[in-house]
Amino acid sequence: MASTIQPAPRSRLGGWVYERLGLQGLAYAVPEHANSLPYLLGGITLTGFIILFITGIYLAQFYHSHPADAHQSVVYLITGAPLGDMVRSIHFWTAQIVTVTVLLHMLRVLFTGAYKRPREINWYVGLGLLAVTLGLVFSGSVLKFDQEGVEALQHNKEAANVIGSLGAWFSAEFSRSVPLLTRLFNGHIMILPLIFGLLIAAHVYLIKQHGISPKVTPDAVSRSTTGDGASRFNVHLLRMLGFGLFVLALALLLSLILPAPLGQPGVAGAEVTKPWWMFVWLFPAEAAWGAQALVIVPAILAVLLALAPILDRSPYMSPARRKVLLIVAGLILVVIVISGVVATLQPVAAHLD
Amino acid sequence: MKAYFVRAMVIVAALALTPIRVALAHGDPVIAVEPTVVAAGGQITVNGTEMEPGEVFAITLEGPAGSISLGEATATGESEEGGFTATFTIPADVAPGSYTVRAATEEGESAQADLTVTEPSAEASAAPATTQEPTGEEHVLDRAKPAGEIIAVIAAALTSLALGFWLIRRH
Numbered sequence: 135m136a137s138t139i140q141p142a143p144r145s146r147l148g149g150w151v152y153e154r155l156g157l158q159g160l161a162y163a164v165p166e167h168a169n170s171l172p173y174l175l176g177g178i179t180l181t182g183f184i185i186l187f188i189t190g191i192y193l194a195q196f197y198h199s200h201p202a203d204a205h206q207s208v209v210y211l212i213t214g215a216p217l218g219d220m221v222r223s224i225h226f227w228t229a230q231i232v233t234v235t236v237l238l239h240m241l242r243v244l245f246t247g248a249y250k251r252p253r254e255i256n257w258y259v260g261l262g263l264l265a266v267t268l269g270l271v272f273s274g275s276v277l278k279f280d281q282e283g284v285e286a287l288q289h290n291k292e293a294a295n296v297i298g299s300l301g302a303w304f305s306a307e308f309s310r311s312v313p314l315l316t317r318l319f320n321g322h323i324m325i326l327p328l329i330f331g332l333l334i335a336a337h338v339y340l341i342k343q344h345g346i347s348p349k350v351t352p353d354a355v356s357r358s359t360t361g362d363g364a365s366r367f368n369v370h371l372l373r374m375l376g377f378g379l380f381v382l383a384l385a386l387l388l389s390l391i392l393p394a395p396l397g398q399p400g401v402a403g404a405e406v407t408k409p410w411w412m413f414v415w416l417f418p419a420e421a422a423w424g425a426q427a428l429v430i431v432p433a434i435l436a437v438l439l440a441l442a443p444i445l446d447r448s449p450y451m452s453p454a455r456r457k458v459l460l461i462v463a464g465l466i467l468v469v470i471v472i473s474g475v476v477a478t479l480q481p482v483a484a485h486l487d
Numbered sequence: 488m489k490a491y492f493v494r495a496m497v498i499v500a501a502l503a504l505t506p507i508r509v510a511l512a513h514g515d516p517v518i519a520v521e522p523t524v525v526a527a528g529g530q531i532t533v534n535g536t537e538m539e540p541g542e543v544f545a546i547t548l549e550g551p552a553g554s555i556s557l558g559e560a561t562a563t564g565e566s567e568e569g570g571f572t573a574t575f576t577i578p579a580d581v582a583p584g585s586y587t588v589r590a591a592t593e594e595g596e597s598a599q600a601d602l603t604v605t606e607p608s609a610e611a612s613a614a615p616a617t618t619q620e621p622t623g624e625e626h627v628l629d630r631a632k633p634a635g636e637i638i639a640v641i642a643a644a645l646t647s648l649a650l651g652f653w654l655i656r657r658h
Binding site for chain 2: 217
């Protein structure tokens with residue numbers, strides 16, 4: 135068992151900060167495997183979100199959310215605002231990386247059975263965070279209001295029509311004084327970040343209460359690990375921050391090599407683009423079943439993910455003891471990947487009514 | 488206590504299930520336009536409410552270049568619950584931009600809604616954004632960075648990497 139006593143910093147200033155902020159409280163025990171990359175994916179995602187919040191604040195100073203001005207304001211951001219193109223590209227690439235890490239984090243939790251008792255509620259909080267992340271990515275893709283953004287918004291409105299009054303927020307009648315694009319911008323910078331903040335607070339609180347899920351061994355059972363472990367949380371936190379800096383470095387280099395794309399000003403009623411990779415896999419389903427597929431397919435996936443802790447009730451965490459669930463999950467994942475590849479290779483097709 | 492809780496839960500459930508509708512005072516006519524972003528040459532549906540049955544509304548598109556008549560619509564219904572739903576075509580030569588759709592009677596009653604008009608659908612393109620030179624020539628946005636910015640970004644990336652390694656290897 136590791137000591138939970140953190141050695142005090144040597145410098146006077148460090149000691150002052152250490153004492154005043156009560157940083158010794160962060161030196162509680164955590165299992166050593168919590169410091170491995172698969173168990174740091176959630177933390178890496180969180181540091182990515184910090185980059186997104188900071189760059190997003192800068193971008194909001196130049197972005198105009200009226201549909202008639204939005205695209206031109208992004209053009210100005212790229213061509214006129216100080217470091218605007220770079221900051222926008224960092225925002226774009228960090229969003230792409232964060233989407234990858236949040237999906238990998240969810241797959242790791244699914245694969246290791248980390249959703250099992252006593253962590254079921256945190257699984258649902260995590261699903262909420264996944265939904266918010268995808269909502270942020272989607273609304274962000276619309277805001278630039280280029281052709282891809284306008285088409286994404288049109289698909290979204292068709293999907294909103296499918297769910298009737300529940301989709302009323304996306305109708306013009308919901309607010310006659312504020313355009314939908316402006317409300318989406320408000321959602322992107324206020325509503326979704328607020329929900330994200332509440333959910334991440336709950337997520338971190340529940341991790342603190344139950345500890346990180348036990349290391350997966352053939353006989354490992356799900357249990358609380360609070361107070362267990364040979365490492366300390368402050369070490370875990372530093373590794374999380376370290377990998378977060380890798381994310382920043384990657385986003386910086388990608389931004390330099392491949393600046394965030396911006397298409398021509400959006401033209402309504404046309405379909406000549408495809409959505410981003412995290413949504414393109416829905417295209418074949420939409421082609422087959424229409425706009426309702428945009429609601430039904432994600433809803434089915436969400437229900438299946440929500441059912442995982444209910445159907446898989448054994449305490450064992452080893453994948454070898456949970457073959458049925460993991461085979462089903464694997465098959466769904468393969469279908470999604472194939473669907474995405476097919477949609478990427480297919481020529482653009484019109485789906486809208 | 489239990490009855491109070493049950494009542495509270497019923498109220499919360501009722502509020503959650505109530506369809507979202509816009510509450511409006513009677514008297515002034517109101518219009519909503521769908522879609523709110525339309526291509527020049529495309530169609531819009533104007534939905535009018537809070538109108539006297541039989542009232543005839545002239546529908547116009549108002550923009551920087553003046554007002555364009557789109558047509559007329561007559562309210563139908565009973566008492567003050569009258570209204571109309573009518574479809575109009577935006578002229579193909581309307582310039583892209585922000586417009587107001589206005590529905591007005593000869594008696595002076597009027598209602599308005601915002602509409603954004605884009606280029607005609609045939610102009611849609613997946614190509615990268617362009618800017619226009621003063622000469623009128625279009626070219627793809629210049630994304631090249633000054634040398635100082637490139638050096639600063641590379642330095643920031645390398646610093647992040649080094650600091651990241653240091654933090655990860657620190658125990």
